[in-house]
Amino acid sequence: MEEKIYDFWFYSLEALGEVQREVLLEQFHTPKEIYDVSIEQIGKIIGFEDWVLKHIYNSRNTIKLQREYDDMQEKGIRFVCCKDQEYPEKLKNIKDMPGGLFVRGALPKMEEKTVAVIGARDCSHYGKFMAGQIGRALAEQGVPLISGMARGVDGYAQMAAIEKGGESFAVLGCGVDICYPRENYELYELLMEHGGILSEYRMGTPAMGKNFPRRNRIISGLADVVIVVEAKKRSGTSITVSYALEQGKEVMAVPGRVTDCLSEGCNYLISQGAYPINSIEEMIEDLGFSYKKIKKNNKNVKNPLESEADLVYAVLDFVPKTIAMIGKEVRENSMEKLNALLFDLEIEDKIEQVTTGYYVRKQ
């Protein structure tokens, strides 16, 4: 077998942690030697339990490994192990660093500042809106956006960044050849071209719940700053945040209303010392960039005589409202008129319906 394949075998062994890898390398020097040495000899080392030995033993299948490696090559999937030059420098500083990463597309350039945007899967429209705003703002500054390609905040932020011409990288909890969740297929395809898809799990590894918390350490590890958009108090997001704090990363959070359970996590983080994101401009400046864009909203402010459509638009936010609720707020009783106004706003793409008859503001 080629040396690359020995590396691939050794550094992608799920049973081995960073410490165990080092112990083995110290004893036997190279992955090739570890591959060839008898399992009893490894068993003599303290700290290698039977199941680990068994896992190592079973994984030594030259034919299978060769086939898997060829298959990877065919699919354009690379394996970057931690001794490769390409391996992200930032990951070397984290606890339990992955032995290697499977990569589809590219790896983030490590001299650049990178930001992770994470949050609830079942986010509100406010979360969706903020994820989009942040994703776009980062793309405009040329900041690579790291996330988990999950439903909700992750996906919305990554999609927005790519649509704005930015770069984004997804760290998956399954093999890089698997698109999970499936509904993000479009994003998955786009990520390959405008960034990359990374995972420490081998090809074909299905999405398993137990892998997701662990992959979060890579998300925070690859980033310099972690931004939390919306999160309940106890969630997958809080796992990523604790990794981020352990790794000494900066954490920022989007504040929300006290009554929204999806903002509880963020508000709590802020009370614990996370930077609140008071505005997109401030966020960009806090990240150490100068905000280039001129405020766009000036036009609307200048016009003192608001049209009826503007009035309707103004009462809409991210809490879905029915036509009757809107009518009460703008003091308009004519359903017909309201309907026409809402219609116009919708066809102009300023608002949308989340479910029939419930309107929210669109970005």
Add this chain to the structure above:
Amino acid sequence: MIHISRVGGNYEFPAELMVVAAMNPCKCGYYPDRNRCRCTLTEINQYQGKLSKPLLDRIDLYVEVEELEYDEISNNNPEREKESEKMRDRVIAAGEMQRKRYQGLPYDFNSELDTEGVYEFCGLNKREAELMEKIFRKMKLSARGYHRMLKVARTIADLDGEKSISEKHLKEAVSYRRNNMLE
């Protein structure tokens, strides 16, 4: 009328009915109030997916019903009854208008129009046709949806006692069409 065409033959089943149905947006019933509804999007899609889209596409009018305030439940508002009476008069007038329009034709009401009927009686002027094109693209209407929406717009125009379908009728018809971002 239900037409079934298969290799074995063609069958026609006469059918004439009005379906009125109600459902919840999700299994807890609170969506889209995200403070109370903790259903995941998958669950909501699953719940709403119990009814097939082709079936839903055949439903002409969708109306969201909001929660009632205490006052609205506890008081029997006589004003409302009057509103209903007025509405009934309009409905009767619109029905009359349709009967007159379709005299000597195989239709009684707008809902019974077939494709040719739609072309003949739900025709649009230039401005309205342009708007309809926008709607068609934006809402990604099916052929069935397109025809049904025109019939609804025709009916709204009838309720207003107007001869031709205008922009506001189309806009109102849009608001009754199912529009679901979840899918």
